Amino acid sequence: MTRPTFRIAPSILSADFARLGEEVRNVLAAGADWIHF
Numbered sequence: 001m002t003r004p005t006f007r008i009a010p011s012i013l014s015a016d017f018a019r020l021g022e023e024v025r026n027v028l029a030a031g032a033d034w035i036h037f
Contacts, residue, residue, distance in 0.1 A: 009034040 010032050015023040024035055 007033040009036040011036045 008031060010027050012020075012024075012035055027035065
């Protein structure tokens with residue numbers, strides 16, 4: 001049986017919008033697969 005694939009996709013709504021670019025880079029560097037908009 002095939003194991004399910006899980007994805008890490010943090011929500012952009014929890015980001016600090018004043019530092020949005022930095023926040024996205026940080027979560028991607030931490031291993032997030034996607035950013036949920």
